[in-house]
Amino acid sequence: MGYFIRYNLSSLAILAYFLTDRMTKNYFLVNPTKILDWGFIKLHLVKNDAGIFGLPLPGGINTQIIVLLILFSSIIYLFKREKKKVMLIYGVIMMFTGGLSNILDRFYHGFVIDFIDLGFWPVFNLSDALISFGTIVVLWRVFK
Numbered sequence: 300m301g302y303f304i305r306y307n308l309s310s311l312a313i314l315a316y317f318l319t320d321r322m323t324k325n326y327f328l329v330n331p332t333k334i335l336d337w338g339f340i341k342l343h344l345v346k347n348d349a350g351i352f353g354l355p356l357p358g359g360i361n362t363q364i365i366v367l368l369i370l371f372s373s374i375i376y377l378f379k380r381e382k383k384k385v386m387l388i389y390g391v392i393m394m395f396t397g398g399l400s401n402i403l404d405r406f407y408h409g410f411v412i413d414f415i416d417l418g419f420w421p422v423f424n425l426s427d428a429l430i431s432f433g434t435i436v437v438l439w440r441v442f443k
Contacts, residue, residue: 309389313429317396320425324404324412341416348410353421367402370395387440393433397426 327333327344335342349355370391377388401424404411413422 309385310392313389313392313396316425316429317400320397320400320429321403323414324400324424327414328408328412339417341418342414343416345413345416345422346408346410347413347422353413364402367395367398370398384440386436390433390436390440393429393436395433397429397433400424400426401430 327342331344333343347353373391374388374395377384377391401411411424411426413424413427415424415428416422
C-alpha cells in the first residue's frame with residue numbers, strides 16, 4: 300500500500316508542477332510587459348523560437364514530436380518491464396511532461412514561453428527545469 304500512495308503522490312506532484320508551469324506561462328503571455336525584478340532573478344516574457352535554454356533547434360517541431368513519442372514509448376516500456384525502477388520511470392515522466400508543455404506552447408503560439416531570467420544563464424521556464432531535472436534523475440539511475 301505504501302508503494303501505491305508514494306506512486307500516486309509523486310504523480311500528483313508532477314501534475315501540479317505541469318499545471319503551475321502552464322499558469323505561469325499564461326500569466327506572462329497575458330501580461331507581456333510585466334517584469335518582476337528581485338535583483339538575483341527577473342521574471343519577464345521571452346518568446347523563444349529556439350530549443351531548450353535558447354539552443355538551436357535542429358529539425359524544428361518535428362524533432363520535438365519525435366522525441367516526445369520516444370519518451371512516451373519509453374514510459375510505456377518502463378511501466379511494463381521495469382516496474383521496480385520507480386526513479387527511472389519518474390525521470391522519464393518528468394522529461395515527457397516538460398517537453399509536452401513546451402510542445403503545447405509551440406502548437407498554440409509558435410514559440411515557447413520563457414520567463415525565468417537569472418542574468419548569467421539563458422532565460423528558461425519551469426518545463427525546462429523539469430526536463431533538466433528528469434534528465435539528471437535518468438542519468439543518475441542509469442549510471443548508478
